[in-house]
Amino acid sequence: MADISDQPRETFRISMLLYDARYRSMTIQVVAAMLIMLFLAQLVDNTVTNLAALGKDISFSFLGSTAGYDINQQLIPFTSQDTHARAALVGILNTLLVAVLGCILATIIGVFAGVLRLSSNWLVARVMTVYVECMRNTPLLIWILIVFAVMTEATPQPRDFQEGGTASMILWDSVAISNRGVFMPLPIWGEGSGIVVAIFILSIIGIFVLRYVARKRQEDTGQQLPVLPLSLALFILPVTLAFFALGRPISLDYPVLGGFNFQGGLQVRNSFIALWLALSLYTSAFIAEIVRSGILAVSKGQTEAAFALGMQPNRTMQLIILPQALRVIIPPLISQFLNLTKNSSLALAVGYMDARSTLGGITVNQTGRELEGILLLGIFYLITSLIISSAMNFYNSGVKLKER
Amino acid sequence: MTKTVFIGALAVAGLTAGIASAQTLNDVQERGTLRCGSNEGLAGFAAPDANGNWEGFDVALCRAIAAAVLGDGQAVEFVPLTSQTRFTALAAGEVDVLVRNSTWTFTRDTDLALDFPAINYYDGQGFMVPRALGVSSATELDGATVCIQTGTTTELNLADYFRANGLNYEPVPVATNAEGQQQYLAGACDVYTTDISGLAATRATFEAPGDHVILPEVVSKEPLGPAVRHGDNDWGDIVRWTTHALIAAEEYGVTQANVAELAAAPTDNPEVNRLLGTEGELGAMIGLSADWAVQAISVGGNYGEIFEANIGESTAVGLARGLNAQWTEGGLMYGGPFR
Numbered sequence A: 001m002a003d004i005s006d007q008p009r010e011t012f013r014i015s016m017l018l019y020d021a022r023y024r025s026m027t028i029q030v031v032a033a034m035l036i037m038l039f040l041a042q043l044v045d046n047t048v049t050n051l052a053a054l055g056k057d058i059s060f061s062f063l064g065s066t067a068g069y070d071i072n073q074q075l076i077p078f079t080s081q082d083t084h085a086r087a088a089l090v091g092i093l094n095t096l097l098v099a100v101l102g103c104i105l106a107t108i109i110g111v112f113a114g115v116l117r118l119s120s121n122w123l124v125a126r127v128m129t130v131y132v133e134c135m136r137n138t139p140l141l142i143w144i145l146i147v148f149a150v151m152t153e154a155t156p157q158p159r160d161f162q163e164g165g166t167a168s169m170i171l172w173d174s175v176a177i178s179n180r181g182v183f184m185p186l187p188i189w190g191e192g193s194g195i196v197v198a199i200f201i202l203s204i205i206g207i208f209v210l211r212y213v214a215r216k217r218q219e220d221t222g223q224q225l226p227v228l229p230l231s232l233a234l235f236i237l238p239v240t241l242a243f244f245a246l247g248r249p250i251s252l253d254y255p256v257l258g259g260f261n262f263q264g265g266l267q268v269r270n271s272f273i274a275l276w277l278a279l280s281l282y283t284s285a286f287i288a289e290i291v292r293s294g295i296l297a298v299s300k301g302q303t304e305a306a307f308a309l310g311m312q313p314n315r316t317m318q319l320i321i322l323p324q325a326l327r328v329i330i331p332p333l334i335s336q337f338l339n340l341t342k343n344s345s346l347a348l349a350v351g352y353m354d355a356r357s358t359l360g361g362i363t364v365n366q367t368g369r370e371l372e373g374i375l376l377l378g379i380f381y382l383i384t385s386l387i388i389s390s391a392m393n394f395y396n397s398g399v400k401l402k403e404r
Numbered sequence B: 001m002t003k004t005v006f007i008g009a010l011a012v013a014g015l016t017a018g019i020a021s022a023q024t025l026n027d028v029q030e031r032g033t034l035r036c037g038s039n040e041g042l043a044g045f046a047a048p049d050a051n052g053n054w055e056g057f058d059v060a061l062c063r064a065i066a067a068a069v070l071g072d073g074q075a076v077e078f079v080p081l082t083s084q085t086r087f088t089a090l091a092a093g094e095v096d097v098l099v100r101n102s103t104w105t106f107t108r109d110t111d112l113a114l115d116f117p118a119i120n121y122y123d124g125q126g127f128m129v130p131r132a133l134g135v136s137s138a139t140e141l142d143g144a145t146v147c148i149q150t151g152t153t154t155e156l157n158l159a160d161y162f163r164a165n166g167l168n169y170e171p172v173p174v175a176t177n178a179e180g181q182q183q184y185l186a187g188a189c190d191v192y193t194t195d196i197s198g199l200a201a202t203r204a205t206f207e208a209p210g211d212h213v214i215l216p217e218v219v220s221k222e223p224l225g226p227a228v229r230h231g232d233n234d235w236g237d238i239v240r241w242t243t244h245a246l247i248a249a250e251e252y253g254v255t256q257a258n259v260a261e262l263a264a265a266p267t268d269n270p271e272v273n274r275l276l277g278t279e280g281e282l283g284a285m286i287g288l289s290a291d292w293a294v295q296a297i298s299v300g301g302n303y304g305e306i307f308e309a310n311i312g313e314s315t316a317v318g319l320a321r322g323l324n325a326q327w328t329e330g331g332l333m334y335g336g337p338f339r
């Protein structure tokens, strides 16, 4: 093959790294990469050297040693004889609990507040504006402390629930709201309770099937089925029948006052309530704004068209506006969920034993492993955030506009 | 090429980082003030008064150290630290010395890389309950809700004690003494537990101290004392011997009132002379002036005077000397020999 180019081959000179546009960007990138690596190396080395100067090393073996402290709220059994790793796990589960429940409650309140803020009722819209602005413009920590202070200072002590005391239980003597938390009945799952639960789940599935059938039928024949009464019947009857037929396998363990405190039942601690409510209320204000902007992003013509077809306003919202608004709403909603999860580390302020308080608090303190503990904590929050955002992205790709 | 730069960077960083520790004394003298890690406020031990002046039993030790080193008991900057942050702050060099009801333990001394050069209060952990509960012994506390400060020996002792005695309890973690006090008074916990001295100090600030009892059980040993970073032994020596100077001063009858007079000319007690620098060169041996101990004692008096003025039986805190009496009186306070 003949050589088509008869130009002399250009020789490479060092100065071309800087003056030749073909190489310059490469040079800049290499230099930047080297600087970053230098910086990181300096950081790591500085840490290691300074730790060594303090007589400390980096080691994660503390995770396997006995924790020695107790944790009040535990979703899995934990005693002071368990390891620091298990204490961290207890804390992590507590973080996840408050984060999941917080995201759910925040979304519910947020959607309501966002929709109501657009209400044509002047008063409702104004009240919601005030709510959103108050929540958004004050620090979260303040709300956590306010809710906690109200829960501990304004509620009676367990002692006051004694015979002749100043406080009494509510809801037919089943729930006690005290300054140590809310005590409520706990279901005890006896023999045969599995069947009852299974029947309950089956009836829920039945309700969905019923709705599907009813819609099909309406589309085909135009006849409507009485969906609501039928669903209610499905919801209540089979379960009740099974419950009594199997001899009441599920019973309730009521909290009763004994000794220093209520015994039995389920204790929802004030620290949890304060953190959960405050996180939800605070985040709901941001979600409300996201929902509002999502709704406003749907062209007014859509509403007008729906009205022209004779649709009721609430059905218009449900069937026309919200599904389209969701596309705008989901992406910023993800970041609110991430915020809520990370903000839950303020748990420390009210003594809620989350991952920050166990792993990043007591464990770090008792073992002196600040660097290791905080590093692990950071990794935990990072992984949690990545999981949340990928789950939400997955959902988002389901609802987003499908271009065909 | 990148690799060589990398290794070069490592070497340079290694050189710059190595020169830490072993110069706290220089730092303090250059700065002109002593940074002392203290409580966020525990009556009698360390709390700012109405004018913002810190005072208390632990504060007095800080001031004595400042006087010994700088010749001025007021040249102290108090840094309030929570039980969770105190050791990190000390290790990071934010404070020069930590005098904050801190217990000397094996782990803190070794693994946390601290040193506890001296003990200024022998304490133990106890329980405080409202008198109305009618509890007279800690063994009756089964099922109780207990407020504890996190990051303390208290929370570990508590877990041990209740487990060893087969009792159940619900821990309520609090970050500071003030928070614990508020929770306890609101009845959110039945029991408040910490060092007995801390309980007495906390109770002294209640509206009705008489409504609360400290149970007789002492469930742990809590030798409290100043802490410094491990590795700077010169600085550790200064803290140790200043504390011992105050203790020895009480034993030899050197007080705030007579220290100037005793230091004016050698007395016929050679131990006092060496302590006060009128004989020998003890000051120079720890890098301080000859009258370092005179300065330290002048600020708040000797150990006994500091005790009586801040937490003694005549004060609201009302602690008896007990274990903290001089060894000559059956206590554990034993100032080292000054020679």
Ligand SMILES: N[C@@H](CCC(=O)N[C@@H](CS)C(=O)NCC(=O)O)C(=O)O
Binding pocket: B039, B040, B041, B042, B081, B082, B083, B100, B101, B102, B103, B149, B151, B152, B153, B154, B175, B176, B177, B178, B194, B195, B197, B198, B199, B222, B224
């Ligand atoms: N001696 C224990 C407990 C120290 C401690 O935190 N003491 C409490 C009460 S005695 C305190 O000083 N609190 C004051 C504050 O929170 O500022 C330890 O070293 O772990």
